Amino acid sequence: MLKLKDTQSKDAFRYGYLLNKMFPYIKAVLWRSILLFILAIPLGLLDGVVALSLRPYMDFVVNGNEAQTFELWGHTYYLQSFFIKLIPIGIIAFALIQGVLKYICNYLSDWTGNKMSNILKVDLFKKLTAMDTKFFDVNSSGLVLSRFFADPDAASKNLINTLKSFILSIFEFFALVFVLLFNSWKLALIGIGVMAIAITPVLFIKKKIKSVSNATMVVGGDMTTNFNETFAGNKIITAYNLQENQNHKFENQIHKQFDLVMSLTKRVGWMSPIMYFVCSIGIAIVMGYGNSLILSGELTAGSFASFVTSLLLLYKPTKTLGFTLTSLQSTFVSIARVFELFSLMPEIKNSENAKPLNGEINSIEYSHVIFEYEEGIPVLKDFNLSVSSNETIALVGNSGGGKSTVVNLLPRFYDIKSGSIKINGTDIRDINIESLRNNISFVFQDNYLFTGSIRENILMGKPNASEAELREAVKLAHLDEFLGTLPEGIDTVVGERGSSLSGGQRQRVAIARALIKNSPIVILDEATSALDNESEAIVQKALDNLMKNKTVFVIAHRLSTIHNANRIAVLNEGELVELGTHEELINKENGRYKHLYDMQFSNQVTK
């Protein structure tokens, strides 16, 4: 349900439904779009004026004579000299009007298109940050990027531009048709008939466009993911000489994209030449028939010139109108995809009677917990564990045994399948999620630092912390000495993902973040596992400060941490197999803990 690749935008042809959904966003730019569409009307009509003006020019200037006059307000004007003066002025005025209108129209369409897209993007970003951990597990970053970023652009900018060019072209079309009819209705019927035949194929290709556009999006997403992975995993790629691998992957993707684009071109690309060919037949017929009308005196040369010009000019708006349909269709595919994202609902949300979690933590109780990431593959099988206030409980066991899973369930990164997890006797699903998470601090093996200063990264734990609280957290995290060596101290900016700090430094910043949050429950998931002995020692000191007077879950390899725990829970294949103090468990003959201890920890004891 949360996997984006599987979603096929089935709503793409429910235009009314989609416009309805889009309406709040259109409303935000309504007046400017209406102005835009109104101004597109005269802009469309201008081509007709050019074609129309050829008739008096030909008849009165080129083929005219001085005898032709007309009366206006009691004055007599000579037509030839009138048009000779009018035409240069007309050309300048025409260009001026057209230029001004074009500028205003472009300005308005950029403004409205971008504005609408921005509002959509902001709303979609809010949707993204509200999604569950599971959503980020199953979707690739590239696909998320294209779906949340490229689609809103396509949806709004294309919508505005297509509507603008539709209005412009339809008025251009009718103005030119009017000029055709005005000059000769007989020829006009032939011309329009041919045009009608020419645009029919456009109506038959909408299905293909939809499927190709979906597939292109997926491949595009894969490519972005590839870029992201090449970036994030560059050390592994270099170390394992995986460059060829990455290159192949990318080449395959780009070939796939090429094939998709070409398959569309193959089906759509012939339309334009065919249309042009059909039109040329029309023009040939019109020319032949027109000649005979001129010779018989039924048509003036001016009318004919004006007619042929409008017919030639008519090709452009007709073609645009034809493509308006396809482009509207692909716009609606994008709109459908955007609203598909809006309809994604996080599975983990507050229950109706959710209560905040305040005060002390007296007990945390896992009872008969069954949990699976993927349907049918249970990762925790009837897991039971009670933790009391300010207890430190160590989770040990084989890798993949479910230790991280146990602690990830507490802040509801995922919801359990059956059983219950209770804090102070209340099921965590009945606790307000925000307050639940406020009560828990996490330190992981590799902690994410965000681009920004160290101060900003620490303050994420408590944005309104005082300067004194910040100093205290820095001290307890054993960061002050390190920060003292930096010219800009705590205001030093760390690079993306904190890459400019060492592992131990990054951990201590993360610990300071947790310290300042000062939540009653602390979870340490292999917080020191990635460190060398020296940085581990200082990080451990920081962790000891963090663990003071807290209810702590600790997953660690370090013996002393586990020694100091009040109790140790041994997990194997998603089941709690042993529970007790170090002394109790170590003395159990053939015990799981004793076995692990002998294997993993014995060599540390001798150190």
Ligand SMILES: Nc1ncnc2c1ncn2[C@@H]1O[C@H](COP(=O)(O)OP(=O)(O)O)[C@@H](O)[C@H]1O
């Ligand atoms: N996000 C996930 N999606 C699917 N399976 C997962 C996910 N995280 C962990 N698993 C699986 O769940 C099992 C327990 O993993 P985990 O709790 O991380 O073990 P541990 O922390 O004890 O090493 C493993 O088999 C692992 O493959």
Ligand SMILES: [Mg+2]
């Ligand atoms: Mg783990």
